[in-house]
Amino acid sequence: MSLRLANPRNAAAGTLKMQDSAIVAKRKLEAFLYFLYGEDLPFKTHWESLQAVKSWGFRVNDAARQCKDLEEVKDFINKWEHERHNLNFEIDGIVIKVNSYQHQRNLGFTAKSPRWAIAYKYKAETASTTLLDIEYQVGRTGAITPVAKLQPVALAGTTVRNASLHNADQIEKIGLRIGDTVFVEKGGEIIPKIVGVDLARRPENTAPVQYATHCPECGTDLVRNEGEAKHFCPNEDGCPPQIKGKIEHFAARKAMDIEGLGSETVELLYNNGLIKSIADIYDLTKEQVVQLDRMADKSAQNLIDGIASSKQIPFERVMFALGHTLCW
Ligand SMILES: [Zn+2]
Numbered sequence: 001m002s003l004r005l006a007n008p009r010n011a012a013a014g015t016l017k018m019q020d021s022a023i024v025a026k027r028k029l030e031a032f033l034y035f036l037y038g039e040d041l042p043f044k045t046h047w048e049s050l051q052a053v054k055s056w057g058f059r060v061n062d063a064a065r066q067c068k069d070l071e072e073v074k075d076f077i078n079k080w081e082h083e084r085h086n087l088n089f090e091i092d093g094i095v096i097k098v099n100s101y102q103h104q105r106n107l108g109f110t111a112k113s114p115r116w117a118i119a120y121k122y123k124a125e126t127a128s129t130t131l132l133d134i135e136y137q138v139g140r141t142g143a144i145t146p147v148a149k150l151q152p153v154a155l156a157g158t159t160v161r162n163a164s165l166h167n168a169d170q171i172e173k174i175g176l177r178i179g180d181t182v183f184v185e186k187g188g189e190i191i192p193k194i195v196g197v198d199l200a201r202r203p204e205n206t207a208p209v210q211y212a213t214h215c216p217e218c219g220t221d222l223v224r225n226e227g228e229a230k231h232f233c234p235n236e237d238g239c240p241p242q243i244k245g246k247i248e249h250f251a252a253r254k255a256m257d258i259e260g261l262g263s264e265t266v267e268l269l270y271n272n273g274l275i276k277s278i279a280d281i282y283d284l285t286k287e288q289v290v291q292l293d294r295m296a297d298k299s300a301q302n303l304i305d306g307i308a309s310s311k312q313i314p315f316e317r318v319m320f321a322l323g324h325t326l327c328w
Pocket of ligand 1 (some may be wrong): 030031138215216217218219220233234238240
């Protein structure tokens with residue numbers, strides 16, 4: 001089975017960090033080798049070393065080429081400007097390296113990088129589409145994130161429906177109006193961003209976007225602290241995503257480590273009115289839990305057992321678990 005992941009770099013990094021090597025093996029990670037490190041290597045050039053690496057059975061990118069001069073380098077860049085879309089992995093640019101090890105040694109390094117290698121980044125792809133609406137999402141800390149709802153448009157191999165807008169300042173800076181034709185750009189990020197407005201196509205009778213004044217989840221007046229970019233919903237104890245966020249943080253592995261109390265279960269328990277605060281977790285009974293949809297007898301028992309054993313967690317971890325909810 002082949003999966004197209006929204007962010008392969010995160011998926012690969014996350015997989016490598018996993019404790020269970022059996023799961024890591026199942027993910028079938030693959031890698032190209034781009035460089036051979038070692039002292040007194042029996043090669044004179046980078047190219048030779050890559051051929052050796054290949055002969056030892058490692059994967060080396062077949063697209064790599066030796067170029068004789070800058071003209072050939074430019075041709076290579078231009079060729080992949082278009083052909084990169086036919087690769088079955090994503091690239092955002094190419095790296096040009098000096099081939100001779102002797103020349104590499106002569107050139108040396110700056111404080112940050114080698115003088116014999118440089119990255120050429122392709123321009124991020126853009127598309128234009130219509131801004132249909134702006135929705136406001138409430139994070140687990142109460143931070144409000146505006147999200148642009150777009151007329152679906154094809155961009156860099158995916159269909160884009162949403163774009164991130166970060167905060168009120170950014171919306172003002174771009175001067176957005178609902179109905180505007182906007183330019184959307186997709187770099188290495190998962191969510192594309194709006195980089196500009198096509199003013200020539202602005203519909204008549206539109207007005208600049210007025211930022212939300214109330215929390216979309218609980219209706220509380222939003223606040224914005226001096227010097228902060230984001231608006232917040234201050235209703236910490238009554239705003240659903242914030243309450244659920246606190247409970248999830250409390251139950252997380254680094255905190256109380258309550259087996260079986262992940263985000264889906266918190267959602268389920270909260271939506272059914274069984275937990276409204278952290279304290280309610282400790283009043284849950286198996287009879288209550290097992291009545292819920294998608295809760296088999298075994299998972300209900302595991303949850304109750306997980307809650308019971310969390311009572312043994314050392315005090316400093318309890319403090320950490322509650323840390324999210326306290327202000328000091
Ligand atoms: Zn709220």
